[in-house]
Amino acid sequence: MLRFALRRFALIVPTLFGLSILLFAWVRILPGDPARSLLGQRATPEAIARVNEAYGFNEPLVQQYLSYIGALLHGDLGISIDLKEPVLNAFVDKLPATIELTFVALLFAVVVGIPLGYYAGRRVGGWVDTAVVSTSLLGVVIPVFFLAIILKYIFALKLGWFDTANRQSARIDAEHPTNFFVLDGLVTGNLGASWDALLHLVLPGIALGTIPLAIIVRITRASVSEVVHEDFVRTAESKGLSTSVINRRHVLRNALLPVVTTIGLQLGLLLSGAVLTETVFSLDGIGQYLYAAIRVRDYPVLQGFILFIALMYAVINLIVDLSYGLIDPRVRVS
Amino acid sequence: MSRRHLRRSVAITMVSALSALGLAACGSSEPQTSTEPDQSASDAVTQCEDLNAAVADAPASGADEFVFAASSDPATLNPFHASDGETFRVARQMFEGLVGTTPCTPDPAPLLASAWEVAPDGQSYTFTLEEGVQFSDGTPFNAQAVCDNFEYWNNQPKGPAQTEDVSYYWLSLFRGFADTDPPSIYDSCSPNGDTEVTISLTEPFVGFVAAMSLPAFGMQSPSALAEFNKVANGEDPTSTEYALRHPTGTGPYMLDTWDRGNEIRLTANPNYWGEAPRTPNITITTIEDPGARRDALLNGEIDGYDLVAPGDIAPLTDAGIQLVNRPAFNILYLGMNQSYAGAPLDDLKVRQAIAHAIDKDAVVAQTLPPGSVTAKEFIPPSVNGYTDDVTEYPYDPEMAMTLLEEAGATDLEIDFNYPTDVSRPYMPSPADTFNLISTQLEAVGITVNPVADQWTPDYLDKIQGTEDHGIHLLGWTGDYNDTDNFLGVFFGRPSNEWGFDNPELFSALSEARQIPTVEAQTSQYQAINQTVMDYLPGVPIAHPVPSLAFGENVVGFVPSPVQDEPFTTVVVTE
């Protein structure tokens, strides 16, 4: 087990290293002059020269790369040249928003998707099955941002059931010790704030959640329908166990396995979707941060961000693989 | 079946299919085909004056909190290091300068200084200060504090602090620091007791008093600076403890909390020397997308926001939202690059032809907010040196075509550059303005080649950094009432944007800057305006009127052409 873990972990380092070189090169090919981006309409040649000098944009590439790597090894992801705050601070600050959104999306997908997939899988070919499959397919093919716009328009603007922007109503003065707004309310005893933050996650969560929803429905459905015909289920039935007991004890548990393993894959999709969803709902997460950084060619943010995502993604996939290895011994040997 | 019939059938089938999805909705009101603007600029000023007068009658208090949505988070809370409107919006609540503005105008008025005197040589300024003023940390504001501020500004550490990116206003007006070569034009500051202070410059700077109304020169507490603002050489000063947590000024509000990237909360300054603010708590929340700000206001999540898109004006008004026009202090122009390789834009007749081809009234009526006015020169009417006596180029397509013939340029093809994904106060929807002007140019036989670029960095890069552009849309919002802030910025030196070299114009502008009194400057700038409009490097199009939107229960807001808008008199009635 340990060897398995170490082997997987060891692969991350060269991958990230390769990525850092690519990133460095990428950021330099990006069209646009960062000095000019910073200065906007007030850019004069002297001003540009001064900025290049002060921020070291003139130094030879190799030197810039070395200082970049050096800083990286100290855990310094650089300083945003647009907002002047350290990139790492900004991530740590904004990551909770994205995590909350992703969590709600996954929750929605699991809570709605597994039961739907289960019932569809039990009666393959029936009308329930067709309805469920079609609906979940729609979740995949409707672009996330489009769905987000529609949900916002109908449920927030027209019906007024929800707010249209931000993670929490600006009229609520709440403290944020953890920056997970829903959690913060519980921690500080301000339940109204928690509830408000949760409400702000409903529409974006549903919009984003339609992506994993489709996948979870399909996998659950396929697993359930396969498992239902497996020997051990027939054995259980012949032993006289009631259908519901069979369902719960055997079918569901075995069907859940593939769902768990694909969560790692789905997190990647969720992150991409978060960039779009956060923009539509003005949520202050890393997705919106990336979008803004690309628009103004904020080099340090772009470099640091992608690297950070890669690391996070790799770690999460590693954890998922390890837990799969724990659950299913056959995997460890391969 | 004929081809047309087939096409129709297919089209109708598809339409039925799409309509079956039940998402069609009909267009609203009647199409607008007017070409006359329906209001004049003085209306925005009159409206503003009415609002200002109404402040006295407004309720003295209302809700405990006022929520405003900003388009971006402040970059820093130290106003000296800021240059963008949102950072200044926050700064205006917490800081005051020696000089303020007369309501509804860009003109300087007493604030922390109750009076001032300018020496005849224009190099020395003596201010009489208000008495009994304190900073929000309880320390006294006095002549020594003024000098401490000037010394702080003049002695920025080396590195980013000395670039335009960080200390824009000081650098562009005072042109240096204590240790640069050449050094700044600030010479010294001497207090005379507690309430009189004299500031000496090394050369005349007529705009000095007006410049003191800029939020960048808001007075900051020297003791707070000393305690919290430690910056080393090479360090970026915008994220010091002072700038993040302890910005300290004399203004009506002070910082409560700043949840960076999200919102900033201000609370009434208990030590404020003036009338206490009517709403004790202000929350400025960041919503980056303009449509999202509008939606939030419609949904009651916020009480107001700035820069309403022209397309939202009607729906907002229908929903009972109040729109407040800010008197225009800007210029929208069509620049013509005389170094453009693709067409003879350096030929005066061609430029004149283009000027005559544009129907400014239609541009204003169809693509700019109501209340905007057409422009006849490159500065707005309220700026010193404005004169009605300039050469004008009325809408006359016949004349345009004649001029083009005379210039031998009857089949011109010009790149027309415009920005996308941006809305500026002077250019709320560039693509709409582009479309209309483009049509007008095509009507006189000019072939327009549209070149759209994202505002930052591509558009600005291209227009200001290279010669590869033809005609383009751009503009400027004035910071304070100084003509050099407009004309000097545009035409003070050779630039990629305009692509010409006109030494007489450049030297006229740099001389004008040096003239020691406002009165003497006026006639000089008037002459320069006339020269510019004869030379016609570009076509001044309009002075668009930016507007703010407020919920129907909000009263007491008074706009300012230079955005000097503390929320002191705003009340959210219940």
Added chain:
Amino acid sequence: MTVPLTVSPIAPGGVEEAGESLWHGAWKRLRRSPMAIIGATIVLLFVLVAVLAPVLAPYEPASSEWTSLSTPTFVQGPTSEHLLGIDRWGSDMLTQLLFGARQSLIIGVVSTLIGLFAGAALGALAGGLGGWVDTVVMRFVDIMLSIPSLLLAISIAAALGKSSYALMIAIGVAQVPIFARLLRGSMLSQSKSDYVLAANALGLRRRTIIMNHVLPNSLGPTIVQATLNLATAIIEVAALSFLGLGQSDPAVAEWGRMIVSGQDRFLIAPWLSFYPGICIAVTALGFTLFGEALREALDPKQRR
């Protein structure tokens, strides 16, 4: 992920005659599957519309002729001259939607082809040659997979500037790892199969085995993947346009861009964004349905 969408148990006594080819059997199954029929219809419709757009459209695309009918206060709805009204920039909405199909088809197909050929080449190299080639190629693929594919596409598109080619390359490159892994996996699994061992024993050259046997056997899954990827590509094009990448002229007909443009006038004319959004969804649905049906049809476990 190879999770089939429909699962049917093996009916007793329903085994086909031996010797029927994979493709023949697949075709028969496709013909009977409602999913395949619906999907294929949509795909065919989309391709027809895209190819015939210049013929079908009543007007020129991106003409911006009727800007007076699309102002901040009023947007023309359906009339007899403009069956779907006017779009945000003063062009005929129907024309824009038709030509938008063209853009989507071109960008989608080109990017998928880029991903397919580049990815397949890499995968075949890795799987076929093995050894250090395999390691290097797979490390490279790992790096590309280390960030989610949309983010990868965003990064590449941002670097390549303002044109449709940027989108094609960006989305294409983002698909490379998928095809690379697919081909490599396919080759590796086949290298252990009986017929390859037999061919080896017969003395056939490696290249012959790969080119004449292994690759054609990988064709099925590759086509399935390409079809599904095409659906994703169409959505990704829209997403990238939404974020402001790619083609910068806002009047040019592209569905994703149209959704964004429509936001300006959303309160008075929400249909400006709805129409293109529905188009994207339906088209992607068609490709997804067809791709899934194809996958099941080609799945040997399905043979009755």
